[in-house]
Amino acid sequence: MRSWFRDIIDVVVTVAKAMLVSIRYWIKTYDPKRRTFTEHYEFPELPLVVPARSRGFHRYDLTTCVACEACARNCPAGCIYVGKERVPGRKGFQITSFTIDYTKCMFCGLCTEGCPSDCILMGSSHDLSCYERDGCVVDFSRLPVEVAWGQATLNPTVVAHSKRITRPVHEGPQKQK
Numbered sequence: 001m002r003s004w005f006r007d008i009i010d011v012v013v014t015v016a017k018a019m020l021v022s023i024r025y026w027i028k029t030y031d032p033k034r035r036t037f038t039e040h041y042e043f044p045e046l047p048l049v050v051p052a053r054s055r056g057f058h059r060y061d062l063t064t065c066v067a068c069e070a071c072a073r074n075c076p077a078g079c080i081y082v083g084k085e086r087v088p089g090r091k092g093f094q095i096t097s098f099t100i101d102y103t104k105c106m107f108c109g110l111c112t113e114g115c116p117s118d119c120i121l122m123g124s125s126h127d128l129s130c131y132e133r134d135g136c137v138v139d140f141s142r143l144p145v146e147v148a149w150g151q152a153t154l155n156p157t158v159v160a161h162s163k164r165i166t167r168p169v170h171e172g173p174q175k176q177k
Helices: 002-029 037-041 070-074 145-149 156-162
Strands: 058-060 080-086 093-101 120-122 137-139
Touching (some): 058 145, 070 080
Antiparallel strands (some): 058 120, 093 137
16 A cells, blocks of 8 residues: 555656646746747638748649559559540540549659650649548649649639539640641
């Protein structure tokens, strides 16, 4: 019984010492001007400043893609799916879908390295908030070209609207002239 009380006293003394160290450090470093993260950055009203070389959501140019599937082969996570079909009477393929599953993507950038036509790049947008996992699967061939290539931001509303589009928005670089 005596050892049990001794253990209880040891626990209380140890916790009190740890709290004293924490409180002492907090008093030394307390700054009343320091604000919380949301007060400092005002997120989501003002977006966060993204560093220059950060890797965000991809930018894809459907008008220059030759459907070689180099990006899908180079992807270590296997999150890029390229649908293509041969069009009779024309050279090459036509993209039917170019889908990236962002629930699997590691944002490593290896898919952009081997692209012979430089049609896929890493963008700087980083926020694709959605309530369902289906919102993280983006078919870039259904997005408007200015959104997919980067003149506008890739936001959840545009991605949700693209789910209702049944055909690609552009025929690709091998279109009939």
